[in-house]
Amino acid sequence: MTTREEKFYKKWEEQRKKKWLYIFLHGTVYWGLFMAISLFLWNSDFKVENMHISDLIGRIIVFGIGGIPIGIMNFNQLDKKYLNRDIADILDGIKALKAGKVWKYDNLIISNINNETLVVRNKLFWFDKSEDINEKSNECFDAVLNDYQQINKEPKFQEFSKNYNVRIQIFEVLDNETPLIDKAI
Known part of the structure; x- marks a missing residue:
């Protein structure tokens, strides 16, 4: 493994224990909040007189809820990568042990x-x-x-x-x- 992969596996081993926190942060906060603010600014043409707090709150709620499935997909994709690494290593280990190594x-x-x-x-x-x-x-x-x-x-x-x-x-x-x-x- 490269050092980057080793860092990922060590970091992910801890992060995967906090599944719903990861989903909330990466789906709702990082993706949902970013999208809500970006669209809010884009639709207001970056002018203060066109900005309404109710529009911002509505977008935060919609994209926050919409971010949950994105967080779940992101979590599952990384967790699958983490688990597949273990399965491949274990299968190699079984072969080695069968060969007397x-x-x-x-x-x-x-x-x-x-x-x-x-x-x-x-x-x-x-x-x-x-x-x-x-x-x-x-x-x-x-x-x-x-x-x-x-x-x-x-x-x-x-x-x-x-x-x-x-x-x-x-x-x-x-x-x-x-x-x-x-x-x-």
């Missing part, structure tokens, strides 16, 4: 051990020498589990993984061969 996805490193077990481990390391490693390892475990559960919501990955045991391992550093946490889920 390691799949790196977001914060996860997933490997297929003997066509029986999927081992999911952390790719990011959250540990600082001054912090309590046990507390941080539990936070890291929860994050890795949540990330894995997000992948497992994709029906094709769920179909692939249903015949596997799944183990989550948390490592302090990349070179360490002994996990801090190793749990079957």
Whole structure:
């Protein structure tokens, strides 16, 4: 991915949680208000004596309501782009795992051990020498589990993984061969 795409996906991940706010802002405020004011000024020939507040309010209401479907279409288009990226990455990951390769996805490193077990481990390391490693390892475990559960919501990955045991391992550093946490889920 380019850095522009990475920024989009990170930003959209947060924005998509506030769907109706996005629809209101991008449909009603940004599009509807812009159109209402533009048409108001255009119809008044940019002359103050031709401007009537009732015309402006009427246009704001009409274009504000009309902007809702535009906001919904805009939201759905961006969300589809965001979700399709995940599906393509997940399908590539399934192919890699079937071929016995390691799949790196977001914060996860997933490997297929003997066509029986999927081992999911952390790719990011959250540990600082001054912090309590046990507390941080539990936070890291929860994050890795949540990330894995997000992948497992994709029906094709769920179909692939249903015949596997799944183990989550948390490592302090990349070179360490002994996990801090190793749990079957």
